[in-house]
Amino acid sequence: MPKPRTYQTEAIVIKKTKLGEADTILTLYTPHLGKIQGFGKSLRKTKSKMAGHLELLTHSQIALARGRNIDTITGAQTIDSFLPIKSDLELTSCALYATELVNQFAAADVEDHPIFQLLLATMQRLCEENNSELVLRYFELQLLGEVGYRPQLEQCVACHKPLKESTNSFSPGAGGMVCANCRPSQPFSYPLSREAQKALRSLQSGDYESVSGMTLTPELSHQLEVVIRNYIRYLLERDIKSAVWLDTLKAQSGPT
Numbered sequence: 097m098p099k100p101r102t103y104q105t106e107a108i109v110i111k112k113t114k115l116g117e118a119d120t121i122l123t124l125y126t127p128h129l130g131k132i133q134g135f136g137k138s139l140r141k142t143k144s145k146m147a148g149h150l151e152l153l154t155h156s157q158i159a160l161a162r163g164r165n166i167d168t169i170t171g172a173q174t175i176d177s178f179l180p181i182k183s184d185l186e187l188t189s190c191a192l193y194a195t196e197l198v199n200q201f202a203a204a205d206v207e208d209h210p211i212f213q214l215l216l217a218t219m220q221r222l223c224e225e226n227n228s229e230l231v232l233r234y235f236e237l238q239l240l241g242e243v244g245y246r247p248q249l250e251q252c253v254a255c256h257k258p259l260k261e262s263t264n265s266f267s268p269g270a271g272g273m274v275c276a277n278c279r280p281s282q283p284f285s286y287p288l289s290r291e292a293q294k295a296l297r298s299l300q301s302g303d304y305e306s307v308s309g310m311t312l313t314p315e316l317s318h319q320l321e322v323v324i325r326n327y328i329r330y331l332l333e334r335d336i337k338s339a340v341w342l343d344t345l346k347a348q349s350g351p352t
């Protein structure tokens with residue numbers, strides 16, 4: 097049976113690319129179609145009625161018409177505009193970071209409902225909770241697990257023995273922790289405190305409710321951010337644009 101010419105989907109707008117004078121290509125993350133692209137005709141004209149419903153970082157119901165190369169957006173209705181995110185520069189950059197990671201890691205046109213749910217919940221948590229560091233660390237570990245890069249945190253990735261409760265090292269190249277004995281064979285690994293290892297394991301294995309009460313001291317928070325960021329940078333083989341922006345904002349607001 098041929099596919100219907102038009103269809104509707106929920107989506108979070110994760111990227112917008114200008115095209116020509118007034119058009120826009122939107123990258124959308126949807127619950128059942130995964131990451132798709134939509135053509136927004138004349139979206140940048142001032143009289144576009146749809147533009148407000150298709151802003152970056154907005155959750156909307158979207159109607160599309162199938163095209164040969166790309167589907168055209170024919171209608172949009174906001175479900176949640178995540179106003180608290182858009183009225184706070186730091187939260188905006190956190191949400192841009194989350195959507196950039198989804199865009200980088202998710203394959204096009206492959207349904208992955210858990211990623212949609214994780215992204216949606218992350219946006220809601222950024223709006224509701226005053227703990228963006230914890231929200232982002234949880235998001236990162238859960239996303240990595242979902243896209244097949246779950247770091248090994250329970251046993252040494254080299255000798256496969258369970259890790260002792262002590263300072264062990266993380267090796268981005270090997271995708272997990274290495275014990276003290278194996279560290280010499282993993283030159284690009286760096287030590288992680290017991291607290292940081294424990295926090296990573298909780299963030300990886302628990303549901304959000306079970307970790308939401310976790311207290312991250314500035315030092316622990318920094319350790320976690322560095323280890324996960326370096327692992328992601330290794331996997332993507334490049335820097336994450338919005339992470340650089342996030343760091344700039346943090347530096348301006350002083351030490352936390």
Ligand SMILES: [Zn+2]
Pocket residue numbers: 252253254255256257274275276277278
């Ligand atoms: Zn080992």
